[in-house]
Structure formats: structure tokens, C-alpha cells
Amino acid sequence: MNFKLDHQMFLVLNAVVGGLFVASLIGFILSRTVKSEGGKTTVENLNARIHAWWIMIGIFSISFLIGPAGSMLLFALVSVLALREYVSLIDTARADHRTLFWAFFVFTPLQYWFWYIGWYGVAIILIPVYAFLFVPIRLVLAHETAGFLDRAARIQWGLMVCVYCISYAPALLTLNIPGYPRQDAKLLLFLVIVVQLSDVFQYIWGKLLGKRKIAPNISPNKTWEGFLGGVASAIALGTGLWWMTPFSPLQAMGMSLAIALMGFAGGLTMSAIKRDRGIKDFGTTIEGHGGILDRMDSICFSAPLFFHLTRWIFISTHHAVYKH
Amino acid sequence: MSRALLASAIAACARALAGPSVRWVDSTPAPGQRVYFANHTSHLDFVVLWSVLPRKLRALTRPVAAKDYWSSGLRKAIAVNAFHAVLVERSAKSTGADPIAAARNTLEVLLAALGTENSLIVFPEGTRGNGLEVGPFKSGIYYLWLKRQDVQFVPVYLANLNRILPKGEFLPVPVISRVAFGAPLQFNAGETKESFLGKAHAAVCALREA
Numbered sequence: 291m292n293f294k295l296d297h298q299m300f301l302v303l304n305a306v307v308g309g310l311f312v313a314s315l316i317g318f319i320l321s322r323t324v325k326s327e328g329g330k331t332t333v334e335n336l337n338a339r340i341h342a343w344w345i346m347i348g349i350f351s352i353s354f355l356i357g358p359a360g361s362m363l364l365f366a367l368v369s370v371l372a373l374r375e376y377v378s379l380i381d382t383a384r385a386d387h388r389t390l391f392w393a394f395f396v397f398t399p400l401q402y403w404f405w406y407i408g409w410y411g412v413a414i415i416l417i418p419v420y421a422f423l424f425v426p427i428r429l430v431l432a433h434e435t436a437g438f439l440d441r442a443a444r445i446q447w448g449l450m451v452c453v454y455c456i457s458y459a460p461a462l463l464t465l466n467i468p469g470y471p472r473q474d475a476k477l478l479l480f481l482v483i484v485v486q487l488s489d490v491f492q493y494i495w496g497k498l499l500g501k502r503k504i505a506p507n508i509s510p511n512k513t514w515e516g517f518l519g520g521v522a523s524a525i526a527l528g529t530g531l532w533w534m535t536p537f538s539p540l541q542a543m544g545m546s547l548a549i550a551l552m553g554f555a556g557g558l559t560m561s562a563i564k565r566d567r568g569i570k571d572f573g574t575t576i577e578g579h580g581g582i583l584d585r586m587d588s589i590c591f592s593a594p595l596f597f598h599l600t601r602w603i604f605i606s607t608h609h610a611v612y613k614h
Numbered sequence: 615m616s617r618a619l620l621a622s623a624i625a626a627c628a629r630a631l632a633g634p635s636v637r638w639v640d641s642t643p644a645p646g647q648r649v650y651f652a653n654h655t656s657h658l659d660f661v662v663l664w665s666v667l668p669r670k671l672r673a674l675t676r677p678v679a680a681k682d683y684w685s686s687g688l689r690k691a692i693a694v695n696a697f698h699a700v701l702v703e704r705s706a707k708s709t710g711a712d713p714i715a716a717a718r719n720t721l722e723v724l725l726a727a728l729g730t731e732n733s734l735i736v737f738p739e740g741t742r743g744n745g746l747e748v749g750p751f752k753s754g755i756y757y758l759w760l761k762r763q764d765v766q767f768v769p770v771y772l773a774n775l776n777r778i779l780p781k782g783e784f785l786p787v788p789v790i791s792r793v794a795f796g797a798p799l800q801f802n803a804g805e806t807k808e809s810f811l812g813k814a815h816a817a818v819c820a821l822r823e824a
Contacts, residue, residue, distance in 0.1 A: 374633065374788050374789065377787070377789055378774065378789045378790035382777065384744070384780055387777075387780060387783055387787060388783075388785070390787040391787050394787060394788060574635065
């Protein structure tokens with residue numbers, strides 16, 4: 291695992307901070323000018339979100355600048371908090387207790403540990419194979435058959451989404467792309483910027499032009515205008531950032547499209563869970579945004595795809611294997 | 615390490631583990647002598663309840679805990695040394711003593727602990743439940759009220775703590791918990807034991823959906 295702070299990273303981080311300044315300024319002006327009741331609520335929520343962005347970007351930047359260990363630790367913590375929100379929300383049985391303990395305190399640290407030491411072969415199957423089998427086995431040992439399949443599936447799903455999928459974001463630091471020495475951290479930065487700004491763009495386009503609902507019974511605030519405008523903006527942004535990645539502009543465009551689409555799908559999927567459980571947000575940890583999982587839903591779905599697409603393009607080990 | 619510091623450190627760990635969201639429903643964390651009475655599902659209950667009180671109130675708030683469980687080793691260090699817990703006999707069954715005398719003795723201990731400035735945390739079910747329903751209240755809290763009608767009786771509902779550390783488990787799972795405080799109960803001067811316990815029980819259950 292390699293890491294080097296270069297001037298491209300500084301440039302991008304500075305641009306992010308500059309963008310936040312502009313957002314804070316706009317939020318401040320809106321809070322002074324908007325007078326209608328509905329408008330005020332929106333602006334208050336907007337400013338709460340911007341405020342939370344400052345904190346999130348601050349924490350992310352610090353861990354990012356510490357290096358791979360910092361990013362691994364941060365995302366491991368994010369996984370624990372996300373899994374906690376998820377488990378708190380779903381029904382678990384008394385008999386699930388020890389299986390849940392394993393999920394939180396064994397599988398989650400192990401997942402990040404295997405990425406950290408760069409053991410790719412185990413990191414990609416620890417949860418889909420070993421935890422997948424372990425969970426029902428441990429549940430069987432608790433001698434409770436009521437709702438067995440439901441209970442096992444819920445825990446497996448939580449581990450997959452909150453731990454396995456999120457862990458792909460810092461896993462980008464382990465790629466070691468040929469011809470892109472010690473710069474993998476910029477891929478993480480690229481992913482986080484494109485996926486989070488895609489969410490922000492969708493929110494802004496939706497607020498400005500949103501009319502036609504895209505999935506009214508799943509997420510009433512999502513509109514076609516927000517979706518198309520947001521994805522198009524995210525693609526434009528991602529393509530414009532090609533110079534910090536190992537991608538050509540065309541590849542960067544395709545990657546941004548994949549990230550934005552998967553991010554959207556992630557948001558919608560997690561909304562379906564929230565709807566099913568009859569709640570609006572997964573938690574109250576991040577002011578204006580809801581819970582950690584509300585902010586991470588788009589990363590959950592886009593990070594694994596982005597990781598494997600990148601790996602497939604640049605690290606073609608399969609050639610070496612299949613040639614013979 | 616001073617008692618207050620140790621208790622604060624344990625409380626911080628409990629808050630990190632249980633991530634409690636706190637609501638005061640028609641109620642405020644005001645100073646003054648109080649008896650907080652709550653449903654009981656976990657050994658974490660009193661630590662979490664204590665830890666979400668404002669710092670000023672914590673110093674004067676003492677949990678009431680079962681002597682048979684909390685009076686030795688590490689448990690004693692936590693309960694007695696850190697939280698200044700009041701240890702009481704759960705029932706006369708273990709000692710074989712006269713139940714009425716034992717109950718009277720417990721009441722004396724509680725009255726002494728309350729003193730002129732302290733508050734108490736009690737769990738009137740007397741034992742940990744499964745978290746599905748609140749069990750019937752034991753009458754001790756009624757006799758406490760008879761002697762100390764100047765003290766406010768504040769209902770508290772603790773949700774999800776049974777999922778963090780249920781009965782019979784020793785390893786915790788960090789589920790998010792909820793603590794809801796209700797308004798101090800209003801009683802008539804001649805309240806009977808049944809109506810007192812009924813009101814108290816209903817007040818805790820009402821906070822369930824809060």
C-alpha cells in the first residue's frame with residue numbers, strides 16, 4: 291500500500307474547501323432573503339447540511355492525510371456506525387445476540403485488516419463466503435428456528451452493505467496501479483467527490499426543477515429532473531477530474547457514469563428499507579442528513595463496482611493466468 | 615482516581631456503546647430530589663440512565679442495585695465505588711429472613727440514601743425482563759412514596775438496552791438505545807397501593823412510544 295501527498299491532491303482538497311465556502315455563503319444569503327415558511331425550512335435544512343459537510347470533510351481530510359491507516363480506520367468506524375444504525379432499525383431476535391457480536395467485533399475488524407495488509411484474495415471473499423456461511427451456522431447453534439431464514443438474511447445483508455461494500459472505498463488505496471505510483475489515494479478522493487457531489491447535484495437539480503417523481507412510493511423527493519441533472523453534472527465533474535486519475539477522459543466519463551448510477555441505485559434501495567421499516571432516516575448522527583447510513587448509501591453501492599472496474603482495466607492479472 | 619472521574623469515564627463508555635438518544639417528554643432535568651423509576655432489562659440500565667443525566671444532577675443521583683449481584687469484585691467497584699450505588703436485598707428468599715422485616719429494612723436503607731439532597735434510580739420490577747413488556751411493579755416504591763411525598767417520582771422508559779446486553783449475556787452488541795423521561799407523577803394524598811402502582815406502571819409504559 292502506497293501513499294504520497296502530491297500537489298494534485300492539495301489542489302482538489304482546496305477546491306473542495308473553496309466550494310464549501312461558496313455553499314456556506316449562498317446558504318447565508320438565502321437565510322437572509324427567503325421569507326416564505328416552506329422556503330425557510332428548506333434553507334434551514336440546507337444550512338444544517340452544509341454545516342455537517344464541513345465536519346465530514348474535516349474528518350475525512352484528516353484521516354486521509356494521515357495515510358492509508360487513517361483512511362482504513364475511518365471507514366472501519368463508519369462501517370461499525372452504519373451497521374449499528376442498520377441493526378438498531380431491523381428486528382433482531384434474542385437468539386441473534388452472539389452472531390451480531392461476531393458481525394461487529396470479529397468480521398468488521400477482520401475485513402479492514404485484510405485490506406490493510408493487502409490480502410486481496412481473502413478480503414474479497416471474507417464476507418460473501420465465510421461470513422455468509424458462518425452466520426447461519428452460529429444461528430443454528432443458538433437453537434432458535436423461528437424466523438430463521440429472515441434472521442440470517444438480515445444479518446448477512448447488513449454485513450454485505452455496511453461492512454463489505456463500504457470497505458471497498460479505502461480498498462482503493464491497495465490497488466498499486468502500474469504507471470500510477472503511490473497515487474491510489476487520489477482514486478479514493480475521486481470516488482468520494484463524484485459520488486457525494488452526485489448526491490448534492492441531484493438534490494440541487496431536484497429542488498430547482500424537480501417535477502416528475504421517479505419513484506414516488508419509495509423516495510418521494512427523488513425526481514427525474516434531479517436524477518438526470520445530477521447524473522449529468524456528476525459525469526461532467528468526473529470527466530473534468532480525469533487528470534488526477536489513471537483514466538483517460540473517456541474512461542473517467544464512463545467511471546463517473548457508473549458511480550453516479552450505482553450511487554443513485556444505492557440511495558433508492560436504502561430508501562426502500564427505510565420505507566419498509568416506516569422511518570425517514572437511519573439515525574440522527576449527522577445534522578440535516580440523518581444517519582451515517584443515509585450519507586453512505588450511495589458509496590455502499592458504487593465503491594465495489596468502481597474498485598473492480600478499475601482493477602479490471604489496470605491490473606489484468608487474469609491474462610497471466612489464462613495465457614497458458 | 616476520584617469517584618466522580620471514574621463514574622464519568624464509565625458513563626462515557628456506556629454512552630459510546632449504547633448511543634442513547636434522550637428525550638424529556640413534558641419534563642425537564644430540573645434539580646431537586648427525585649426518584650427515577652424505569653423498566654429493567656439489562657445490567658446496563660442504571661449506568662446508561664445515570665450517564666444521560668446532566669452532569670450536575672449525576673453527582674447527587676444514586677442507583678439502587680441488587681446486593682446479591684453487585685457486591686463483589688469488579689461489579690462492586692463499578693456500582694459502589696464509582697456510582698455510589700445503594701445495595702439492597704432483592705428479596706428475603708436468599709436469606710430465609712422474615713419478608714416483612716426485610717422489606718422494612720430495605721425501605722430504611724432507601725430513605726437513608728435519599729437523605730435531604732440525593733435522588734435515586736430504581737427499577738420497581740425488581741428483576742430484568744425480556745424487553746417485550748414491562749413486568750408488574752413491586753410495592754417498595756409505594757412505601758417509599760408514603761414516607762417521602764415531597765420527592766418527585768419521574769417515570770423513565772429505557773428502550774433497546776436488552777438488545778445491547780440481554781439477560782444471560784456478557785458480551786455487548788452496540789445497538790442504539792433510547793431513554794425517555796416523563797413528567798413527574800401526580801398523586802392524591804390518599805392514593806392506595808394498587809392505584810399508585812397502576813399509575814406508575816402506566817406512566818413508564820406510556821413512554822414506550824414517545
